Amino acid sequence: MPTKVDVLIIGGGYTGLCAALATSEIGAHTLVIDQANPGEGASTRNGGMFGAHPRVSWEKVKNTFGEIVADAIFEEAPIALNFVRDIIQKNKIKCDFHNSGRIQLAWTKDHFTSQKKMAENITRKSDAKIDILEKKDLTEYISTEKYYGGIHFSEHCSLNPKKFHDGLINFALSKGVQINSNIEAKRIDRNNKKWTVFLSNGRSINASKIIMATNGYTGNNFPWFFRRVFPIPSYIVVTEELSDNFIRSLIPSNKMLVETRSKHSYFRKSPDNKRIIFGGRASMLNITNEKATSRLKETMIEIWPKMREINIDYSWSGNTGFTFNQLPHVGRINKINYAMGFCGSGTVLSPYLGYKVGYQAMCDKRGATAFSSTNLKFSTLNLFSKPYFLNILDIWTRLKS
Numbered sequence: 219m220p221t222k223v224d225v226l227i228i229g230g231g232y233t234g235l236c237a238a239l240a241t242s243e244i245g246a247h248t249l250v251i252d253q254a255n256p257g258e259g260a261s262t263r264n265g266g267m268f269g270a271h272p273r274v275s276w277e278k279v280k281n282t283f284g285e286i287v288a289d290a291i292f293e294e295a296p297i298a299l300n301f302v303r304d305i306i307q308k309n310k311i312k313c314d315f316h317n318s319g320r321i322q323l324a325w326t327k328d329h330f331t332s333q334k335k336m337a338e339n340i341t342r343k344s345d346a347k348i349d350i351l352e353k354k355d356l357t358e359y360i361s362t363e364k365y366y367g368g369i370h371f372s373e374h375c376s377l378n379p380k381k382f383h384d385g386l387i388n389f390a391l392s393k394g395v396q397i398n399s400n401i402e403a404k405r406i407d408r409n410n411k412k413w414t415v416f417l418s419n420g421r422s423i424n425a426s427k428i429i430m431a432t433n434g435y436t437g438n439n440f441p442w443f444f445r446r447v448f449p450i451p452s453y454i455v456v457t458e459e460l461s462d463n464f465i466r467s468l469i470p471s472n473k474m475l476v477e478t479r480s481k482h483s484y485f486r487k488s489p490d491n492k493r494i495i496f497g498g499r500a501s502m503l504n505i506t507n508e509k510a511t512s513r514l515k516e517t518m519i520e521i522w523p524k525m526r527e528i529n530i531d532y533s534w535s536g537n538t539g540f541t542f543n544q545l546p547h548v549g550r551i552n553k554i555n556y557a558m559g560f561c562g563s564g565t566v567l568s569p570y571l572g573y574k575v576g577y578q579a580m581c582d583k584r585g586a587t588a589f590s591s592t593n594l595k596f597s598t599l600n601l602f603s604k605p606y607f608l609n610i611l612d613i614w615t616r617l618k619s
């Protein structure tokens with residue numbers, strides 16, 4: 219491992235790797251370190267649903283950041299999607315990438331009304347393509363009576379997250395980026411305009427620039443970030459192999475499917491079309507895989523009662539990094555560059571904003587983005603060594619469900 223680099227990137231998920239691709243493209247000697255194996259955070263554990271529309275309404279963004287920022291964020295979402303799709307396609311990254319489309323399913327009548335308003339805003343403010351699906355239209359895509367309707371993002375896609383991450387690693391290595399696993403950045407000091415980063419292996423590295431790309435795995439040794447980006451776990455289960463007929467009797471199409479209720483269930487067929495991958499917020503806290511599996515299975519049975527007899531073969535969880543205004547941010551604090559806070563929606567935005575933070579660190583104008591105007595919010599709720607407020611949020615969410 220070198221003792222001196224131009225750019226040191228902390229975190230080797232999509233954000234860190236894409237930041238490294240941007241800085242190395244400009245000629246900077248770049249090192250990525252990860253406290254685990256790169257990708258062991260969220261970037262190889264996600265559901266592979268590929269889309270970038272903001273999770274909050276245009277009105278909410280406008281009320282927090284003003285109309286100009288709200289318009290710019292909505293305009294940039296399809297641009298981000300095309301940018302990352304181009305990276306995958308131009309570099310021939312084999313990651314089971316498909317133009318599948320994604321449907322957001324309305325759990326209540328009110329949700330459907332809000333969805334229609336959201337669809338109107340998105341299509342008015344950007345080039346994104348959205349169709350409204352009435353309840354009767356849903357039978358083509360999902361076999362259940364549970365939903366009141368939905369909206370179809372026809373440009374959203376699907377991929378295999380691990381293969382995408384592997385592809386980015388190979389791409390970064392081919393561009394001369396160095397990547398080191400199992401090294402944690404413990405502390406950062408600044409002296410004479412240079413950084414020294416102290417590592418878990420007892421060594422240190424000097425760097426001219428630092429980029430933080432730690433999202434939902436940010437530790438409390440970096441309190442400024444830790445108080446603004448907090449981890450919420452997301453859980454995934456995968457069924458046993460199902461027959462063609464059975465699987466089609468649940469999901470007749472190849473759409474990515476996601477719900478509007480606060481359990482935030484999301485589901486799809488596996489890339490080989492043999493299993494159902496079913497994710498959701500089984501808890502706001504870390505619970506055992508057994509407990510999460512049983513809660514997710516109950517939710518599946520609620521949607522499709524015939525799932526009761528089906529076995530679960532695999533389960534896992536990972537941390538999403540949430541912000542108090544539910545938008546990611548690319549910025550700089552005390553001369554440290556960072557991109558984080560993807561709020562569970564990062565297969566497009568984390569690589570995209572990874573590039574942006576890399577360009578920003580190098581003072582390259584391609585780093586310009588509306589996500590530099592979505593300043594991270596500090597909340598007194600999160601003053602402690604752990605985000606204890608999530609315990610209360612967990613109870614509230616489960617009561618609401």
Ligand SMILES: Cc1cc2nc3c(=O)[nH]c(=O)nc-3n(C[C@H](O)[C@H](O)[C@H](O)COP(=O)(O)OP(=O)(O)OC[C@H]3O[C@@H](n4cnc5c(N)ncnc54)[C@H](O)[C@@H]3O)c2cc1C
Pocket residue numbers: 228229230231232233234251252253254255256257258259260261262263264265266267268269401402403404431432433434435436437451452453454484497535536537538539558560561562563564565566568
């Ligand atoms: C279960 C699950 C399902 C999801 N499904 C979807 C989906 O379908 N669609 C979608 O768009 N998004 C989804 N997401 C979100 C998406 O995966 C993330 O937004 C994205 O991967 C974030 O990438 P990242 O590089 O910023 O963070 P990560 O991939 O989490 O990487 C952060 C890295 O930082 C490292 N790190 C932290 N601290 C240090 C330190 N001090 N020193 C060194 N290294 C450190 C960690 O080890 C980790 O590898 C999901 C997330 C989860 C957990």
